[in-house]
Amino acid sequence: MVSKKKVASSFLVLITLMLQIITAFPFKQDELWEYSMISDFNRSFNLYDDFNATTGYKERQSLYLNISRFSESMYAQAVRVYLKKEVNEESIEKELTDIYEYQDCMDFDMNMLLRMLYLNLETDILSKDIKDKVCDALGKAKYWYTEPSYTTAIFYTENHQILYSTSELLVGQLFPNDTFTNSDMTGQEHVEHAIPLLNRWLDWRGQLGFTEWHSNVYFVETMSALVNLVDFAPDEEIAYKAAMILDLMAFGFASNFYKNRYATSMGRCYDNSRVGISRDSISEAAWLMLGIGIHNTGDSSDMAAISLATSKNYAPPPLLEEIAQNASESFEHKERNSIYLEEGPDYGIEYEGEDLMYWWSMAAPLAPQTIEGSIDLIEEYDIDPWTITGPQQLLDFIKVSAYLHGLSISEYSKTAKLLTRGSAYETANIYTYRTPHYQLSGAQDHMKGMDGFQEHIWQASLDDAAYVFTNSPGGLTKDFDQLFMGGWKPRATFYKNIGVIQYDRETMPLEFEFALWILNTFTENKLITHAYFPQTAFDEVKSKDGWTFGEKDGGYIALYSYEPTYWVSDYELRANGIKNVWIVELGSEHEQKSFDEFVSEILDSKLKITPESIGYEVFYDSPSRGEITVNWDDTFCVDDKEIDLGDYPRYDNKYCFQEFGTTQTIIQFENQRLELNFDNSNRSYQILP
Amino acid sequence: MKRKRSGAIKAFRKAIGEKLSPIRPIIKAILMIIIGALITRESVGAGLLTTNIVFGSFSYCLLAIAGLLTIQLLVSGGFSIKDVKSSKSRVNILFWVLYGLSIVVMVMYVSLYYLSYYLIIVPVAIGFLWIILRLYASKRNKTDKVVRIIYSLIFSLGFLYGALLNSLTPPIYVYFFFVSTLFLQLSRELFKILEDKYKYSFFEMKPGDIYDGKLLKQSLKFQISAIMLLFLPVFFGVKYLLLYLIPFILSTVFISLASLFTFKCLSTKENAKKINRTIKIGIYFQIFAILTAS
Numbered sequence: 001m002v003s004k005k006k007v008a009s010s011f012l013v014l015i016t017l018m019l020q021i022i023t024a025f026p027f028k029q030d031e032l033w034e035y036s037m038i039s040d041f042n043r044s045f046n047l048y049d050d051f052n053a054t055t056g057y058k059e060r061q062s063l064y065l066n067i068s069r070f071s072e073s074m075y076a077q078a079v080r081v082y083l084k085k086e087v088n089e090e091s092i093e094k095e096l097t098d099i100y101e102y103q104d105c106m107d108f109d110m111n112m113l114l115r116m117l118y119l120n121l122e123t124d125i126l127s128k129d130i131k132d133k134v135c136d137a138l139g140k141a142k143y144w145y146t147e148p149s150y151t152t153a154i155f156y157t158e159n160h161q162i163l164y165s166t167s168e169l170l171v172g173q174l175f176p177n178d179t180f181t182n183s184d185m186t187g188q189e190h191v192e193h194a195i196p197l198l199n200r201w202l203d204w205r206g207q208l209g210f211t212e213w214h215s216n217v218y219f220v221e222t223m224s225a226l227v228n229l230v231d232f233a234p235d236e237e238i239a240y241k242a243a244m245i246l247d248l249m250a251f252g253f254a255s256n257f258y259k260n261r262y263a264t265s266m267g268r269c270y271d272n273s274r275v276g277i278s279r280d281s282i283s284e285a286a287w288l289m290l291g292i293g294i295h296n297t298g299d300s301s302d303m304a305a306i307s308l309a310t311s312k313n314y315a316p317p318p319l320l321e322e323i324a325q326n327a328s329e330s331f332e333h334k335e336r337n338s339i340y341l342e343e344g345p346d347y348g349i350e351y352e353g354e355d356l357m358y359w360w361s362m363a364a365p366l367a368p369q370t371i372e373g374s375i376d377l378i379e380e381y382d383i384d385p386w387t388i389t390g391p392q393q394l395l396d397f398i399k400v401s402a403y404l405h406g407l408s409i410s411e412y413s414k415t416a417k418l419l420t421r422g423s424a425y426e427t428a429n430i431y432t433y434r435t436p437h438y439q440l441s442g443a444q445d446h447m448k449g450m451d452g453f454q455e456h457i458w459q460a461s462l463d464d465a466a467y468v469f470t471n472s473p474g475g476l477t478k479d480f481d482q483l484f485m486g487g488w489k490p491r492a493t494f495y496k497n498i499g500v501i502q503y504d505r506e507t508m509p510l511e512f513e514f515a516l517w518i519l520n521t522f523t524e525n526k527l528i529t530h531a532y533f534p535q536t537a538f539d540e541v542k543s544k545d546g547w548t549f550g551e552k553d554g555g556y557i558a559l560y561s562y563e564p565t566y567w568v569s570d571y572e573l574r575a576n577g578i579k580n581v582w583i584v585e586l587g588s589e590h591e592q593k594s595f596d597e598f599v600s601e602i603l604d605s606k607l608k609i610t611p612e613s614i615g616y617e618v619f620y621d622s623p624s625r626g627e628i629t630v631n632w633d634d635t636f637c638v639d640d641k642e643i644d645l646g647d648y649p650r651y652d653n654k655y656c657f658q659e660f661g662t663t664q665t666i667i668q669f670e671n672q673r674l675e676l677n678f679d680n681s682n683r684s685y686q687i688l689p
Numbered sequence: 690m691k692r693k694r695s696g697a698i699k700a701f702r703k704a705i706g707e708k709l710s711p712i713r714p715i716i717k718a719i720l721m722i723i724i725g726a727l728i729t730r731e732s733v734g735a736g737l738l739t740t741n742i743v744f745g746s747f748s749y750c751l752l753a754i755a756g757l758l759t760i761q762l763l764v765s766g767g768f769s770i771k772d773v774k775s776s777k778s779r780v781n782i783l784f785w786v787l788y789g790l791s792i793v794v795m796v797m798y799v800s801l802y803y804l805s806y807y808l809i810i811v812p813v814a815i816g817f818l819w820i821i822l823r824l825y826a827s828k829r830n831k832t833d834k835v836v837r838i839i840y841s842l843i844f845s846l847g848f849l850y851g852a853l854l855n856s857l858t859p860p861i862y863v864y865f866f867f868v869s870t871l872f873l874q875l876s877r878e879l880f881k882i883l884e885d886k887y888k889y890s891f892f893e894m895k896p897g898d899i900y901d902g903k904l905l906k907q908s909l910k911f912q913i914s915a916i917m918l919l920f921l922p923v924f925f926g927v928k929y930l931l932l933y934l935i936p937f938i939l940s941t942v943f944i945s946l947a948s949l950f951t952f953k954c955l956s957t958k959e960n961a962k963k964i965n966r967t968i969k970i971g972i973y974f975q976i977f978a979i980l981t982a983s
Contacts, residue, residue: 404929404931404932404935405929405931405932406929406930406931406932407929449734503736504734504735504736504737505734505735505736506731506734506735507730507731507733507734507735507738510727510980510981510983513727513730527739577736577739577740578735578736578739579734579735579736579737579739579740580736610803611736611737611802611803612803613732613733613734613737614733614734614736614737615734632734
């Protein structure tokens, strides 16, 4: 006899399962979307008018195509379509579920699928069956947050915005007369919706640089969308601007890559791409574009590299490749990316409505200037706050707490600015100093004491594995599991081969301090600062008097910690406490005679560090640069000369000088000149007499 | 079954309570240090705040134990007549060692972290206060009262100590809060005299006793003064008024109730423990008020 209880509980389980199945596939319909795709695609302009791709670039494209065509991944099927080879349709079909379910990152897939469909217009290799299935998914997809249907997909980061808008433009152009199921808009309407968004995104980057600056992860996705625009955008202006942004990214690689590594500060980065044996995701694209770094045959399904390799319209201007080679041994470079929140009105960016897309791409939805507009927009479009600000409870808490404090929401956000503003990727003044034996690169004095989400502030590199950086884990880092990226941002100051990196922070309202305490208790966050110093990557490592020294192929590094350090693992050098100062100095067999001499010179140098109520007063008589003085707030001086910590021009190096906020970049190398003008979408490459 | 379990829990709690009772004043004092440091946290960075709490707690812990030893010296409890002299001298030595150590800790802390040397004055002054109170008690034969004063000071001085570590010139409401806490604690201690007198089992005081009446009047004065002092921060720059006022009102309600009960004690029988607990809740809300308002 089955008891009533058991029957009832089985019934409940059954109902729950059914509900889960229904909610998991809310949009998949049995009937395929009816469509009438354009049969061919022609444009009246050609981006190769001004110059031809270098032989090296063409060879690398061909090399990449040759390895990628053997990959069974979905992305690599674009290569097979391009080469008119048999396509693995099963791998394509598998990825469609993400689009049907409106899952996060569906835009990555949509961009690659659209690339395939456009390439297929020429090669016609895809079967009708898979084409129908792909078009069905695209016809039912969601292309912008303003469209109906609930989703947990993130539309707002810098890379997602360009990916979604590019998808919308390309899909609309492909099916101009069909009505899309979710939006109830025709393809033409989607095109009209996407064009201003794309122009705005491209103009912002052209004028203000990137918010996810030098991201070794997200530049891959961004580049893939940009190449799609270069190849398939109907609008000449958009195609040229996209090509120019790609050029600027390539210029960034040339300026910051060192011995196969994107060895600089990054707006967004992950532990797994910086700690241990890893490779920058962007490496393959950088190699393809400029021939820098090493081509890895295992990287055969890289979105950006596939897009570049299958592009007939984009090639980097030849001088960029030459600059990358020319600068590889010795280089001093300054650049500025992104703006301060206060600067919005100066650049015509408001703190509400659609302009919030700029601030959200900067991860600043809760900042004092933007929080009220963000809440309004979230409520207006019923957006899941998780995808922007965190849980709804956090917003509710902020509202109630602001009321109890007798403050407006914006004023309350200001009291916790270390968190609410800290997550924002505001102005990053990046300084890079390169010699044949080492490179030191970092974001100068970037948002000191604030809590970062995924930032990588600085890095000293001797080669692609022997590099060192520091971090103070904690706060609201990405997924709360990044121990080396994000965390509490230091006051990092650099001059040539020397860096002084101070960690400390102000205090916050007690409720936030309490929340952080709870968070630290339940996550791996510890009250520490630590250095990534992979001992096995160096030829020799030794420690003395608070200094840790490393040598690799004639390049030397010395890292000092004010607080006592201890090795936690082969690669992690840890110091207890959230307040600490680290000093880094680099040298080489060219500058000093031997490693031992470098070590003894550093140990003999005078170093005085005085803790202050916040930060430190640092005096360091560097053997290579003279007297260095710096504290938490004041100037950074070397031999009594004040060092420029920013704000920097957009670019300042021997190939390019451009004031920040202007729209024209001129890059010159020997008799070659590249002009990128975002005002008139002019991309001109000239060989000067 | 349930009854058995709750009985066991009660016994366990009682056992823990008994074990902790000697160090309870120290735990409370450390909590007050943390609160004091948190209230003035904006004067320093998070790094210094953390070290202030760690070193401050350690140094004050030594001072609090020195204070408890002063009480031991005053009451001479626990010593048999035979060895009272040698025990006293041993406790006396221990007092000086702890007092000296707390100063040494502070000197080391100040030197290591390049802080203001004026900070050393704080433990010196507190130890000096214990000595003065000891002399006063023995000269004026007011041991009972001085013991209660020291108990109260151990608790409330922790708050001031924590606040002073961050800033030698803390906001004026910090002092109001300190004095108010001291008064409330004193008021509680006076009730404890009555509790001791009636051996806990009665918890009821007989009206009309002149000595009891004096204590009760004194206690009442402390309570009323505390309420007035708590109200003053409203006019002296408390940061978030609403967040201060809500727990402040609750605190005032409880302390007023305690005052009412105390007043009733003068003419009718009242439960001393009840009054004591009401004041305690008042103090909790007071702490909450000062924390949230900062």
